[in-house]
Amino acid sequence: MNQKSTKESFSVLTVYPRKPHQTKGEIRALRLSGRIPCVLYGGGPSENLSVCAKDISKELEIPGIFSRVFHLSDHGKALISSIQFCSVKDRAIHIDLRRLSGHQKINLLVRIVFLNQDKSIGIKRGGALNVVHHHLEVLAPASRIPESIEVDLSSLDIGQTIHLTSITLPEDVQVLHVEKDEAIVSIVPPFSGDKSETQENSESQTATV
Structure with a gap:
């Protein structure tokens, strides 16, 4: 992804x-x-x-x-x-x-923009978007502060998760207070009273993107 x-x-x-x-x-x-x-x-x-x-x-x-x-x-x-x-x-x-001065580093919150929700495999199959982090606290050089961090959801299926390790950050930008294997967003099965075949299949998936 x-x-x-x-x-x-x-x-x-x-x-x-x-x-x-x-x-x-x-x-x-x-x-x-x-x-x-x-x-x-x-x-x-x-x-x-x-x-x-x-x-x-x-x-x-x-x-x-x-x-x-x-x-x-x-x-x-x-x-x-x-x-x-x-x-x-x-x-x-x-x-x-x-x-701001060019040599200093700035600690600030940067919003995450989730792209291609309408093209997401999991959402098309009826899954729901589960956003764990809407923003990330980063330490960035004053000369390279990202206005936002983009995450492409197009290939994300039900039961799959995007972790911090999957996101490419700008050079010299460091995420604070979030572990590398921490979830950022996932697609969860649609809610129903009875466990559907879709839910059973998604629960058996262990793939992570």
């Missing part, structure tokens, strides 16, 4: 400087103007910035915002480390950005 990991991709995010010590009224006015206050930290003094709320809304529509590398024009590369949302309107009201 062929699994692959995506290459690092970049998004451009325009940021604007703001005063280091703003009052609540100034922060409120900034948000009313369509900007979100941000703090850029790591690798040097922290910087107070702002970003267009519309830009963040667009980025939030794309999965994997916390593992996506952003170009911040004159401020280099950064990750979004946290987003604070308004409890009433569910919109972003504050963002923390983590500055």
